[in-house]
Amino acid sequence: MTSDVKLLDINNVAIGIERRKRETLVLVREANFDVNYGEMVGIVGESGSGKTMICRSIIGTLQRRGASVIGGEVLFEGLDLRTINEAKWKSLRGKVIGYVPQSALAGPNPVLTIEKQLAEALSQVDGEGSMKNRSKELLDLVKIRRVDTVMKQYPYQLSGGMRQRVMIACALASRPKLLIADEPTTGLDVTVQSQIMELLREIRRDLGTAIILISHDLALVDEVCDKIVVMHAGATVEVGPTSSMAKPRHPYTVALNSSRIDVAKPGGELITIKGNPPSVGQWNPGCRFAERCDYVQPDCLVGDHPALSGKKGDHQSACLHADKIGKI
């Protein structure tokens, strides 16, 4: 755990997808954040802001969708993931970097019992003891009770929350250093959601796993994460420790905050964000949030998307007029 090498460093990453006539559509540009060992980082943003794309770049599954990292660096323990081959990926993906996909209900293989499912994940990693005992250990780890019954069951016999626990168990089979959970509680009940969050917190505490939690629920991320990354139209617009993010320094985060219903008065005014996020390939010059921004100034509309201010690791904002926020 050297202090200068981060577990993960996303450095000015751009992701594009190739279309016909060799035209490249840029999905993500100016993505910037890092993850320390054992840290829990939340990524928030509207649908289409590039959250999932960033994750795919970390587990190397962009190519399957015809997309690729076209700029910047994705550094995992100092290793540039852009340069490695498929063999190297196989030693990282699902081993050092675990992934819990978005849809818990579609996640587990429907024709495998939970035992076989776990055995498949465990067969990829070395370990001691019989497969069965190791599978049971994993289920214990994700707080599944009645382990013996569940081992014989098929995914369809389990509730959404249980299925998501099984998915997390599979991802933990290799005791990864980094676990990526892509909207792990979408479509699940609030009660199940709070149990899954509690589980992630315990995994982080007991195993020291760093976790990236992707969500569009700011209130949720606010509660469980050490650091928050806000994405808008493919760019990191604000990043900072959770404590200091209570005072947002980017108008988009301000707007997201004010659309939270948990802090709104019943029937009171909900401030919604103007318009829709700009479509991919239709980004205007200057700041991509400018069109929807209450603080927009003439200089926001020209040049490149503003870079994040300050130093990595501090509270950074990609707003040219961050000092004006809260003063209008």
Place this chain on the structure above:
Amino acid sequence: MSKRDVLMEVENVSVTFGSGSNSVEAVKNCSLTVHEGEPIGIVGESGSGKSTLARVMAGLQPPSAGEIRFRGDNVFKGNKSFQSGNRNQVQMVFQDPYGSLNPQLNGLSAVAEAVRFHAKVGKDEAEQKALELLERMGIGRLDALKQPRQLSGGQRQRVSVARALSASPSVLLADEPTSAIDQSAQAQLLKLFLGLLNDGLAIVLVSHDLGVIRYLTKRVYVMKDGVFVESGDTETVFNDPQEDYTKMLLASIPGELGKAARAKLKK
């Protein structure tokens, strides 16, 4: 509130699926009243029977026992619902904005088709009315001409609401309208719902999200395993829940809302 006319009455309704030893009683002996222009909430976990109850209220599913009345008229005669009209008066918005629109119809056609059905008007007039409805839901002409797949989840959900409104209903049943869309889209939709309430529409909001329920409704029913375990003024239920189940639900909400409930639970 009490002076308002009674719009819908659900009396001792039960719904049983299957028969014999395999039967499941999804809704057990539930009663509730919806007044004109009133926002009420039904909250509970998956499998608690809240969607089934909503489907019964919309006339899509006959109850096994009990009665649903709309303005005093019994909704179900045998297995058939709304035989004496009023079908248009109760409209439903479904959970899944991806599955509830015809993928081959753009927003305008989807809504115009419903307008033509309900208002029996010509094509041009129907489109005009549809555009107005969509406009009211924040969908401009440009977006109205897009196919559902080109719209975001929030936009699709608003098209669904516009379609439901084309029948000029007096009650809107919304089954988890916000659970599949992101936070800012959710805020937008809730804002529109507030506007509809101001126009006198009654809304029955079915959700597991207590934040949404608290924001929009005045009265809430907490459902567990097919039974209403607690009901009352939303404000009161939130500030002073009586049932352990309600307390647990409240404590699960992330953020500020759940904090107070969690603190109380720990005591």
